[in-house]
Amino acid sequence: MNNSDVEQADEIKEAMVDAEMSSSFSDMLEAENKKENLLSIILSDFLDGMNDLREAIYISIPSIGKRHSSEIEKLEKEIAKYEDSSGKIIFPVSDPHGASKMLSAIENYSRIAKSNALEVLERSLFVGLFGQYDVFIGSLLRALYSIKPELYKSISREISLSDLLEFESLMAVKNDLLDKEIDSFKRESYIEQFGMLEKKFALPLRKFEEWSEFVELGQRRNLMTHTGGIVSEQYIILCEREGYQFKERPIIGSKLGLGQPYFERSINLLSKVAFMLVHTLWRKIAPKQSEIANRSMNANIYDLLKIKNWALAAEFGRFALSQIFIANCREMDVRIRVVNTSIALSNLKKEKETFSLLEKFDWSACIREFKLADAVLRNDSKKACEIMVSIGKKGELIEQLSYHQWPLFYNFCDSKEFQDAYFSIYSIPYIEKSTQATIVGPIATQKIPPLKKRHAKKVAAIENLGVTDVVQSIPKRRKKIVAAI
Template sequence: MNGEGLNENLHRFLRHLDSIKDTLPMTMLLLKPYQKKATEKFQDFLKNNIDEIEDEEGKKSISIKYEDSKIFETLSKNFEISDLASKIIPESLFVSLISQYDAFLNKLLRELFKIRPEYINQSERELTFSELVKFESIEDAKEYIIEKEIESILRKNHIEQFDYLEKKIKIPLRKNLPIWTTFIEITQRRNLFVHCYGIVSSQYLKVCNENNCEIGETKLNERLSTKLPYFISAYKCLYELTTKLTHTIWRKLLPDDIKNADRSLNDICFDLLSAEHFKLADILLEFGCNQKNHFNDSFKNVFVINQSLSKYLQKDKAKAKLIIDSKDWSASSDDFKLAHLVLTEDFENCYKLMAKIGNNGEVDKENYKTWPLFSELRKENKFKETYKSIFEEEYTVLEIPKRPVQELIDDLTAKNPELKNKTVKKELSNKQIRDKEEISVMK
């Protein structure tokens, strides 16, 4: 038994999460011209066709010709619909984030029962004789019980679902999980959007206060919103929580498959570094480094190297050096030694080691072109010269395909240069969707 199903489920969820995260800014960008047009048409009509009148008591009202009333009604409706879209779309996509989590949990539970059949064997769920005779085999009956068990778990609230998992697995899943309070708040806010237009209820306040969620001065009957920074924080929360949950269960229930668990977690962290999602990478790399067991020193070394690399790429070179120097690399393989030299900016010895590794060693052409470790070194002429001497070809920049959201921004700014003078979110301003909150493309 291995964790392939756990891994597939997590990666499917993370891809869905990324898809929704990119969809919001893309949709809002496309929505802006529509909103602008609807607003301008309505304002122009009001300016040219509406008269303001005042009665004897000083009360003001508007006057409109009868033949213009239908136009007024249509333009007013268009304006209202376009304005509502900017509120409803973020809320709907936010709800989709939580819905994807529920689907993730459904599949996680199925994998749990597959890995540990005794969990479902201990179920006290009963079948009537009339239900039992409908099944062609014991396996069919078992599948039915699993389905009903999962349905009952998914009907519980998110706190009770974690209670269930902790009881089954016999391990604390919320220990050292500061993101837990954020998770509770976003799931409660999801309930508000689904059931009562985002209006704060006494239940929301009760649950959030009981779990020490940060809700500020939020009051009963206040309408909550989903602005982009909040949406991004919810995305990060679910990304972190599901990754930690999957890998905690994986390592607990499948200790003989720790090699694949290490590789999977390292792959996730590498993807985050490549996409420049440094804050998430920092959290998950710390999680990886702090695991009690790794398959071998090489896998642990990758976590340490990438933890240092994340700080280095964030220009926190002192912290990067502190992390990388916490370990003696003298007995390590050449790729780790090279990483140590890069992260301590001993570039001259880097070039010597590159030459020693050569064109058939532990670091190949693709590594030099794609590994974020070499992002700064690639700018140096000496690096390009050394690369050419090793591989007997000129170093060329590898063009990585852009995310769809960035392609959209580039197309819009090419067609509408004035957009370059607008304030946009950080997630939209770089080649990759970034972690930071917002950036100004200056006027």
């Protein structure tokens, strides 16, 4: 091997070492980045899970209700073949096959009329909400210990020497103890869990307006799980002890239902509790990650606007605009939060609250996009259109696609003033396909498909998630048919 070969070999070794160090450093950065975003990921996964359950509720229960109604209609027609002019059922003695079909129709009618399928499914989906929450709370605790390892010192558990010797490393011991700690925590009631979190993090976590309502949800979950919804004395005592005020105090032994409004409120409240817990504890244990936490908070609100969950977006926004969360927040992030919260309030027709929130800030010295948002939310169409034209084809935050996607324009885009301003900027009608220049980046060659009117109302929720409709669809004749069996 000559000198050049040696030099070349040395260079290769150096390159390999550099590559290994670079790879190791890259892995470290990726791990650190993942840790910084861990709480954001956990919260987003939970909120997505809540939306999945909402979708499951609105699809499955009405579907079963419609199926039952359809079957009942077919059975009524079959049974009607064996009725006389007075509506009395005549048993076809001379036709065994016909008699068999009649009896089968009556039995199936009775089975559907007495079916509890909707109630069972409704109850199961409700309990499923809390299954999702329990998974979330376990993941949240594990993430908090990962971000702040000093928390391991607060675990007070005994371990025998023989058990200790079974572990391969100290980390394995810590993980095992944490598993047991989380397991033990999840077995406690939600009231006790919040008390334990308050003690561990020295924060008043139960001091929020909906605390007593959250307790009632948890207690009703227990009833649905263990008694099928039958009211117990403990349910009433615990709810009232935590400040819950019943509209009508239930009677012990009576049966509680659920229904669409209660289901919807349960999903929103569990989502809000998770949102408040994550962002409160995040800032407590990792204050240096406040900028990441603030961006995550804004993203949570915006995601709700995109699916038009105005009520929950408004609740998130009100909480996110508390002084503790905006004290060390960049002005840009605060204003984005204000605008998005105002969008939610505006769509809830809370005009007074919307204007009151906007008036707390001076928008005159802001970039034009914020001035545009202020004008749109104040219903000042003329000013909004003037700002649109002054921004032109692309501003600091807005480009053509923004007018099709930003929830700020969901209602404004239907107005003639907006569409005229849009045409004057881009030289194409708003509702027709946009130019290729609309989208920038790796998908710039794709075209936006023709856009239809964006505001078709969702199918109205079936009252009581379909249960009431199905019961009402069974005519009074049912009593006579069931009695005939």
